Amino acid sequence: xxxxxxxxxxxxxxxxxxxxxxxxxxxxxxxxxxxxxxxxxxxxxxxxxxxxxxxxxxxxxxxxxxxxxxxxxxxxxxxxxxxxxxxxxxxxxxxxxxxxxxxxxxxxxxxxxxxxxxxxxxxxxxxxxxxxxxxx
Numbered sequence: 568x569x570x571x572x573x574x575x576x577x578x579x580x581x582x583x584x585x586x587x588x589x590x591x592x593x594x595x596x597x598x599x600x601x602x603x604x605x606x607x608x609x610x611x612x613x614x615x616x617x618x619x620x621x622x623x624x625x626x627x628x629x630x631x632x633x634x635x636x637x638x639x640x641x642x643x644x645x646x647x648x649x650x651x652x653x654x655x656x657x658x659x660x661x662x663x664x665x666x667x668x669x670x671x672x673x674x675x676x677x678x679x680x681x682x683x684x685x686x687x688x689x690x691x692x693x694x695x696x697x698x699x700x701x702x703x
Contacts (some may be wrong), residue, residue, distance in 0.1 A: 570702040575691040576608015595622045612639035627658045646674030660688040678703040
């Protein structure tokens with residue numbers, strides 16, 4: 568029987584490693600970033616792997632997209648899945664929406680679908696997220 572639920576929690580980020588793609592001082596410009604996130608709450612994942620492509624359209628302004636491999640548990644169900652993420656940012660912070668990549672769920676999370684998001688304000692030490700999902 569399909570399951571549908573909403574969950575929430577917080578995440579922290581570490582090891583942000585950003586490198587320019589092409590000229591570092593041009594506008595617009597591209598960059599690649601790798602970051603490790605740690606999720607608590609509905610998603611329990613001590614260390615994700617996340618890669619972003621970033622488009623800077625001004626000083627500290629732009630958009631990004633990326634993929635995040637999440638391994639751990641979702642409301643007690645163990646497994647892994649991939650999130651496709653898209654967002655925008657400015658000097659104040661970032662807004663991101665994400666969706667589960669179809670077919671990426673493993674273990675107890677096989678058949679996972681879902682979407683969610685977060686808003687980060689510069690200076691926050693952790694970020695609140697929401698996630699609505701289904702399991703079939």
